[in-house]
Amino acid sequence: MGPADLALALKEYVMSASTERTSSESVGSRAPISTRTGVSLVAGRGVRRALLAAVLPLAIIVIWQLAGTNGALFGGALPTPDRVWAAWKVWALGPAGLGLNPYSGTWLANLLFSAERVAKGFVAAILVGVPIGTIIGWNRLAAGTLDPTIQLLRPIPITAWLPFSIAVFGIQDVGAIFLISLGAFYPIVVNTAQGARDVERNLIRAALMMGASRWTVLRRVVLPASLPAIFTGLRIGLGIGWTAVIVAEMVAVKSGLGYVLWDAYYVGRMDVVIADMVTIGVLGLLSDLIIVKIESWVLTWRRLQSFQS
């Protein structure tokens, strides 16, 4: 318990980050033209980069810890890292049930509530956003019909939709999922449309020349050619999804990390608040890593292309 534990956890994080990088490089071994020496160089650089990345967070934690007296800063408003760590341990590993500490043992359950909502909303946003974006980018009539409305709605922040969502869906999961999918929808649809618009004209001509129908061109040329842009949209959309889930849970549902965040703040448990914030950050980072992993797997051709140029 305390700074030593934190240092250990960070070290583990750094180690895992470096192995992560090495294994993602080895995907390139599918290519006959792979620079073996390059891979080991990159791996070495990966460790250094991870160490470098850890310097600032470590420094902040150490200074934060040392700046506190009796486990708190700013006249008790902010707990020190060791207190946050202790609060997290009880929150995550403590016995669940109606004890003195209502948060005890509820970390994983709340984490899963939030993650599930983000996943559902995100998938809904993909299922709607990718086809609509492709159509907008591909067909001028569809673009003229759909795009202006989307551009009109897009500046309305997710937070502004909260009363609407509660009024329509009530204090329920659906409302949170609606907000998440709406927030993630915009970047996905805009980037997909951009990708579909920018498909090299000769690729479409080549497909038509080989007897492809317009539908086949859409599915087998426009969609794969737009994938790099789509993934950009997915990453931005997922980030917005996490913002939306926290906002929604603070107001519109009674579970999840956002609910705990606001609840803990109300009862003055700033140690839980900060542990919650860190949890959200780590989850956001991990989910982004998953997308990046899928992207590098799906877009091997793209990665090799940028290697060459």
Next chain:
Amino acid sequence: MGTITFQNVSKIFRGQKDVRALDGVSLTVNEGEFVALLGPSGCGKSTLLNVLAGFEQVTEGDLLFDNAVVTRPGPDRGVVFQEAALFPWLTVWENVIFGPRVQGVPRSEYESRARELLKLVGLEAFADALPVQLSGGMRQRVGIARVLVMNPKALLMDEPFGALDAQTRLSMQQLLLDVWQSLGTTVLFVTHDIDEAILLSDRICVMSARPGRIVRTISVDMARPRSIASLTSPEFIGYKAEIMADIKVTNHH
């Protein structure tokens, strides 16, 4: 099969200022003939190819392929693009069988032919490679194989070797000569390279720019089969001198 007829064809690109890319072009290419369109960039030779491919519509005149009006692209007119235009996310093999696959041809009907063609263009060892892992010349050979697998009646080639280095271009020209000799497909070949036009074709249509017109047609009666060795024959030099004199005259106008 594979007869091309342009009758007084014009193509105007509408815009703030209309551009007459083709102006009253008449040209007939017979079955199995190899015709080169030779001219400077901007003379409309690519436009001529694009309307024949069905990528663009003619503004005036008639354009027939095997006595039917050309309205849209189709596998009977195989196009080879300058930058190959392969699908970068598909392997060489998947690129080559793209045509038959999207046309719903059963695998058993195209597979052996596709393998043969891949061998013919010397890429059987690269079937699983991605286009980005190939050189420019290799990519262009895939571009040729994926068109030939469809058994087109005509090959439309838009400066296919223009982006290649001199040595690769020579080997590609040899390859094309060999392929054409054995298949006998009609070829319409756009180029700005005089040597290439003489070496490959039965007939050269020299084009002038703005508006795009065919100003002269030259029959190349050098013996077949030809090879890149023909490039140094006295006959070849004779044709080259003739065309160069001609281009000079056109430029003075």
